[in-house]
Amino acid sequence: MGRHDIHNSETPALCGSCEVRHRGLCGALSGDQLMMLSKHSRIVRHPAGTELIADDSDITSYANVMRGVVKLSKMLDDGRQQVVGLQFAPDFLGRLFGRQNTLSAQAASDVELCKVPKAALEAMVGDNPALEHRLLEQTLRELDDARDWMVTLGRKTASEKVASFLYLVATHIDPVAEAERQQGENADARFDLPLSRADIADFLGLTIETVSRQLTRLRKEEIISVVNNRTFVIPDLKCLANRCG
Amino acid sequence: MGRHDIHNSETPALCGSCEVRHRGLCGALSGDQLMMLSKHSRIVRHPAGTELIADDSDITSYANVMRGVVKLSKMLDDGRQQVVGLQFAPDFLGRLFGRQNTLSAQAASDVELCKVPKAALEAMVGDNPALEHRLLEQTLRELDDARDWMVTLGRKTASEKVASFLYLVATHIDPVAEAERQQGENADARFDLPLSRADIADFLGLTIETVSRQLTRLRKEEIISVVNNRTFVIPDLKCLANRCG
DNA sequence: CGCCATCTTGACACGTATCAACAGGCGTGG
DNA sequence: CCACGCCTGTTGATACGTGTCAAGATGGCG
Numbered sequence: 001m002g003r004h005d006i007h008n009s010e011t012p013a014l015c016g017s018c019e020v021r022h023r024g025l026c027g028a029l030s031g032d033q034l035m036m037l038s039k040h041s042r043i044v045r046h047p048a049g050t051e052l053i054a055d056d057s058d059i060t061s062y063a064n065v066m067r068g069v070v071k072l073s074k075m076l077d078d079g080r081q082q083v084v085g086l087q088f089a090p091d092f093l094g095r096l097f098g099r100q101n102t103l104s105a106q107a108a109s110d111v112e113l114c115k116v117p118k119a120a121l122e123a124m125v126g127d128n129p130a131l132e133h134r135l136l137e138q139t140l141r142e143l144d145d146a147r148d149w150m151v152t153l154g155r156k157t158a159s160e161k162v163a164s165f166l167y168l169v170a171t172h173i174d175p176v177a178e179a180e181r182q183q184g185e186n187a188d189a190r191f192d193l194p195l196s197r198a199d200i201a202d203f204l205g206l207t208i209e210t211v212s213r214q215l216t217r218l219r220k221e222e223i224i225s226v227v228n229n230r231t232f233v234i235p236d237l238k239c240l241a242n243r244c245g
Numbered sequence: 246m247g248r249h250d251i252h253n254s255e256t257p258a259l260c261g262s263c264e265v266r267h268r269g270l271c272g273a274l275s276g277d278q279l280m281m282l283s284k285h286s287r288i289v290r291h292p293a294g295t296e297l298i299a300d301d302s303d304i305t306s307y308a309n310v311m312r313g314v315v316k317l318s319k320m321l322d323d324g325r326q327q328v329v330g331l332q333f334a335p336d337f338l339g340r341l342f343g344r345q346n347t348l349s350a351q352a353a354s355d356v357e358l359c360k361v362p363k364a365a366l367e368a369m370v371g372d373n374p375a376l377e378h379r380l381l382e383q384t385l386r387e388l389d390d391a392r393d394w395m396v397t398l399g400r401k402t403a404s405e406k407v408a409s410f411l412y413l414v415a416t417h418i419d420p421v422a423e424a425e426r427q428q429g430e431n432a433d434a435r436f437d438l439p440l441s442r443a444d445i446a447d448f449l450g451l452t453i454e455t456v457s458r459q460l461t462r463l464r465k466e467e468i469i470s471v472v473n474n475r476t477f478v479i480p481d482l483k484c485l486a487n488r489c490g
Numbered sequence: 491c492g493c494c495a496t497c498t499t500g501a502c503a504c505g506t507a508t509c510a511a512c513a514g515g516c517g518t519g520g
Numbered sequence: 521c522c523a524c525g526c527c528t529g530t531t532g533a534t535a536c537g538t539g540t541c542a543a544g545a546t547g548g549c550g
Contacts, residue, residue, distance in 0.1 A: 074392065076490050080400040084392040096385055103392065129374040136381045140341055143384060146391035147329040147348065151319045153398035154327040154450025158538065197497060205399025207539055212498055229497065229547075245321050403506065442529060452507055457530055474515085474529065 012038035018114070020090030024064050025138075028130040040120035046107045048194065052093070053105035061117050062094035068111030069173070069194045073202060074103045083203035085142065088172050092138050097122070109194035153205050156245045161204040162214040163243035166224060169193060170234055189234045218243070257283035263359070265335030269309050270383075273375040285365035291352045293439065297338070298350035306362050307339035313356030314418070314439045318447065319348050328448035330387065333417050337383050342367070354439035398450050401490045406449040407459040408488035411469060414438060415479055434479045463488070 012035050015021055026034055043066070046052060052063075052070060065087050072085040084103060087093055093113065095101060125132045152164045170189040197208045204211065218224045223240055225233045234240050257280050260266055271279055288311070291297060297308075297315060310332050317330040329348060332338055338358065340346060370377045397409045415434040442453045449456065463469045468485055470478045479485050 072392075074396050076396065076400060078490075080490070082396040082399040084395045095389075097382065098385075102389060129377065132374065132377055132381060136377060136384060137342065139381060139384045139388060140343075143388045143391060144340075144347060146388060146395065147317075147319065150329045150391065150395060150398055151321065151327040153395055155321060155325040208497080209499085209540080210538060213538095216498075245323075245325070453529075454508080454531085455506060458506095461530075 011035075014038045014041070014043065018066065020064065020066050024090030025092055025131065025134050026064075028128070028134040033124070033128060033131075037116065037120070037124055041114055041116040043112060044115050045110070045112050048107050048109050048111075050107040050111075051104065052107055052111075052113070053101050053103070055101055055104040057101050059095060059098050059101055059118055061115050062092065062096070062121050063113040063115045065089045065091045065093055066112040066114050069108040070111060071106045071108040071195070071199060071203075072103050073106070081202045082205065083199060085146065086168075086172070086203070092135065094118075096125075096135060096139075108199065152245075158204075158206055158210050159214050159217065160243060160245035161206060162200075162211060162218065163223070163240055164245070165200060165204055166218075166232065166234065167237070167240050167244055170232075170237060170240070189232075189237055191232055193230050193232055256280075259283045259286070259288065263311065265309065265311055269335030270337055270376065270379050271309075273373070273379040278369070278373060278376075282361065282365070282369055286359055286361040288357060289360050290355070290357050293352050293354050293356075295352040295356075296349065297352055297356075297358070298346050298348070300346060300349040302346050304340060304343050304346055304363055306360050307337065307341070307366050308358040308360045310334045310336045310338055311357040311359050314353040315356060316351045316353040316440070316444060317348050318351070326447045327450065328444060330391065331413075331417070331448070337380065339363075341370075341380060341384075353444065397490075403449075403451055403455050404459050404462065405488060405490035406451060407445075407456060407463065408468070408485055409490070410445060410449055411463075411477065411479065412482070412485050412489055415477075415482060415485070434477075434482055436477055438475050438477055 011031055015026065015034055015038055018026070021027070026037070029037060044063075048068075055075065066089055068089070070087040070091075070093060071083055072087065073081055073083045075081045086108070087105075093105065095103075125135065152161055156164060170191060173191050173194075174189075195203070197211050200206075201208045201211045215224070215226065219226055223234070223236075223243060225235070227233065256276060260271065260279055260283055263271070266272070271282070274282060289308075293313075300320065311334055313334070315332040315336075315338060316328055317332065318326055318328045320326045331353070332350075338350065340348075370380065397406055401409060415436060418436050418439075419434075440448070442456050445451075446453045446456045460469070460471065464471055468479070468481075468488060470480070472478065
């Protein structure tokens with residue numbers, strides 16, 4: 001049997017309006033597989049700040065990020081915190097095959113998730129190699145990202161860290177604009193940052209104050225301009241890239 | 246067809262003496278699949294220090310670490326280096342489905358690899374879901390490790406970093422001893438460190454001097470004792486764990 | 491308008507990097 | 521066999537970057 005056209009009449013109502021339908025996991029599914037999975041899944045919305053996953057909690061479900069940004073973090077006993085990942089649409093959320101979570105997840109912005117029970121997804125993974133393949137590829141990408149970030153955390157200066165962070169967000173938060181940028185030559189970017197200074201600091205292994213000072217520096221050097229504390233404009237991404245070390 | 250007994254007569258000669266036969270990837274293979282894969286694979290040995298993978302090189306093969314320790318690292322343009330992972334037997338080596346390597350790999354100790362051409366492995370992965378599943382699980386574990394290490398790099402002090410490093414090595418370098426330790430109560434460990442101070446520094450995001458000073462401190466506090474610069478004895482692992490932050 | 495949280499800025503302290511000298515191990519060659 | 525040089529690791533003095541603590545500034549929101 002050939003692969004179903006993903007636009008065929010079997011597409012479930014729930015999935016018809018899904019914006020990440022083709023790019024996320026579900027792209028690996030045929031119409032009837034999608035139908036099966038969608039029976040178990042439901043869309044949930046959470047406002048910014050919601051705890052989506054608690055550290056050490058039992059894993060009962062997985063999710064796909066459909067809209068917004070999710071922040072993954074770990075905390076030491078004494079309260080020191082490190083953000084270990086940011087998930088954008090259409091990323092997968094949750095530790096596959098795990099029993100307990102080893103990190104926590106918060107909604108950085110308002111988010112929309114497509115949630116599916118652990119057992120349902122794992123069953124589908126078990127007899128759908130294409131699905132498992134997609135999950136493997138996403139996991140490999142996340143591992144690449146994590147290793148890139150280890151370089152940032154271990155070897156870059158505060159100034160380079162902040163530049164690297166802005167560059168990361170600029171190139172991830174709006175995949176459409178980013179794709180255009182790769183083609184044409186409009187090398188500017190503008191985005192609304194879903195993270196507080198404290199979040200940025202926890203991502204970069206810095207303090208709030210140092211992040212603020214480095215942002216001020218980048219602003220004075222006109223590499224970036226900051227509107228309203230959360231909105232950033234980067235006139236020339238290449239210029240920013242040069243500051244990433 | 247049921248799963249073959251992995252001790253059956255079909256086991257290839259090459260694999261018969263493989264020490265990581267049951268724990269690594271190959272545990273997912275039946276006798277004849279193993280036979281097929283072993284046709285393409287060969288065992289290679291490299292002395293400590295050998296460059297196993299060059300950054301930006303084309304990926305032409307994968308490997309399994311059968312003996313020894315492999316160091317994965319990334320370098321910034323100006324020479325700053327960060328070790329982003331250590332691979333012990335029976336870890337898999339190489340970026341699955343990638344075109345080019347995005348990191349370099351060196352033999353930390355003398356190593357023995359079981360090497361297989363990229364195309365051969367990928368073909369087997371394509372029609373052996375169990376194999377892909379194993380690879381997914383290894384990748385997920387590596388991602389967990391990477392995220393744990395991000396906390397160490399971003400939020401721990403030099404002293405805690407060094408303690409965390411020693412703890413990591415003590416619990417990974419000799420899986421057999423470690424398994425015993427989990428059972429019984431002999432909480433001591435002794436190992437020969439396959440890394441130089443420079444390697445440790447690059448792993449921890451520190452300088453050689455700082456690593457040396459912190460080791461001296463741990464030695465003076467009798468948390469560890471150091472024989473011959475490369476051999477470490479840790480009388481009480483729990484005590485070391487308390488220093489990890 | 492005014493409160494409160496968030497962000498910025500400043501002064502100073504502290505931890506780690508840097509630079510430099512020294513010690514020990516090991517192979518080479520006299 | 522010891523002298524020498526080299527490589528690795530240790531220790532010390534000092535510099536610098538980032539953390540800490542404190543005070544303002546800014547902006548969102550009732």
